[in-house]
Amino acid sequence: MEVKLKVLRYDPESGKEPEYRRYTVDMPESATVLDSLIEVREFHDGTLSLRCSCRSAICGSCAMRINGRARLACKTQVSSVAEDGEEIVVEPAGNMPTIKDLVVDMAPFWDKIRAVKPWLQPSGPPPEREYLAPPQAMIELAEVMNCIMCGACVSDCTVLEVDKSFLAPAALAKAWRFVHDPRDGNTAARLRELSEPSGIWDCTRCNFCVQVCPKDVKPMDQIMKLRAEATAIGITNNAGSRHTFAFTSTVKEGGRLNEFQMLPRTHGLLNIAANLAELPGGIRMIRAGKMPSPFTHKIPGAAHVKRIFKRFEHAKV
Numbered sequence: 569m570e571v572k573l574k575v576l577r578y579d580p581e582s583g584k585e586p587e588y589r590r591y592t593v594d595m596p597e598s599a600t601v602l603d604s605l606i607e608v609r610e611f612h613d614g615t616l617s618l619r620c621s622c623r624s625a626i627c628g629s630c631a632m633r634i635n636g637r638a639r640l641a642c643k644t645q646v647s648s649v650a651e652d653g654e655e656i657v658v659e660p661a662g663n664m665p666t667i668k669d670l671v672v673d674m675a676p677f678w679d680k681i682r683a684v685k686p687w688l689q690p691s692g693p694p695p696e697r698e699y700l701a702p703p704q705a706m707i708e709l710a711e712v713m714n715c716i717m718c719g720a721c722v723s724d725c726t727v728l729e730v731d732k733s734f735l736a737p738a739a740l741a742k743a744w745r746f747v748h749d750p751r752d753g754n755t756a757a758r759l760r761e762l763s764e765p766s767g768i769w770d771c772t773r774c775n776f777c778v779q780v781c782p783k784d785v786k787p788m789d790q791i792m793k794l795r796a797e798a799t800a801i802g803i804t805n806n807a808g809s810r811h812t813f814a815f816t817s818t819v820k821e822g823g824r825l826n827e828f829q830m831l832p833r834t835h836g837l838l839n840i841a842a843n844l845a846e847l848p849g850g851i852r853m854i855r856a857g858k859m860p861s862p863f864t865h866k867i868p869g870a871a872h873v874k875r876i877f878k879r880f881e882h883a884k885v
């Protein structure tokens with residue numbers, strides 16, 4: 569099988585701009601993208617840099633963008649991304665600086681993992697033997713414990729693309745692993761820290777991290793669990809939490825979202841500084857004709873919507 573690759577080549581130390589180079593290699597039908605790249609490096613162009621180790625989707629070192637989406641190169645068969653012999657575009661993982669070609673600097677990734685304190689912090693006197701956890705609790709954590717730290721989710725996180733301070737999906741999924749561990753005694757403090765800016769409330773729920781994760785960790789789902797847990801124990805004095813309450817309460821009151829009220833309710837009416845900071849954006853919205861009307865009316869079935877909320881709240885109790 570003829571495999572055509574278009575690989576982004578870049579050496580920051582050379583002073584040259586990144587450029588695509590094309591390679592054609594002859595591979596067996598079962599070949600993966602990683603097999604093909606190794607073939608290039610071994611027999612066509614020894615200057616190509618890439619990172620790999622296990623070649624079995626275990627070590628997490630070969631995450632890169634293949635046809636625009638983060639994947640493990642060793643888990644991606646050529647036939648699954650280039651059905652009719654099309655060219656395969658290979659680029660380094662996103663949201664991390666390129667060291668050379670397909671090798672990225674994972675330091676920002678590890679900094680974020682460390683920031684969530686990924687170790688048990690038990691409270692109280694230590695047990696005579698080891699800390700025990702009920703099997704069910706560990707079963708519930710199996711999903712997140714499958715993470716192989718490949719960084720694919722971080723590569724394609726849309727928030728991280730615009731805000732480098734965001735803790736990002738892998739670290740937040742790791743945080744859930746310790747928040748939900750019954751042996752940990754620091755849950756409230758963890759959740760308070762995670763509710764700060766750049767934490768759980770900054771995720772826009774784009775779902776990309778769920779789509780690209782090769783181990784089905786579902787990072788966004790774990791972030792939503794952290795939000796629910798923080799809210800349940802009363803950590804609600806933050807913009808993200810207020811935004812969620814503003815959203816649901818306007819729908820409950822009028823049957824539909826009142827966009828005009830979202831900002832003041834999110835920041836708090838008396839938070840003059842935060843509301844003023846939104847002024848430039850507001851002016852741009854007015855100029856573009858996008859400012860929502862301050863006069864929104866209840867929809868005809870508003871009472872029915874309210875009943876749905878009541879029934880739901882009753883069911884929760």
Ligand code: SF4
Binds near residue numbers: 727777
């Ligand atoms: S769902 Fe949230 S964490 Fe996941 S990629 Fe989108 S913004 Fe990032």
Ligand code: SF4
Binds near residue numbers: 782787
């Ligand atoms: S959550 Fe999934 S995509 Fe993200 S680092 Fe872990 S295994 Fe990789």
Ligand code: FES
Binds near residue numbers: 622624626627628629
């Ligand atoms: S080489 Fe180990 S995960 Fe791909």
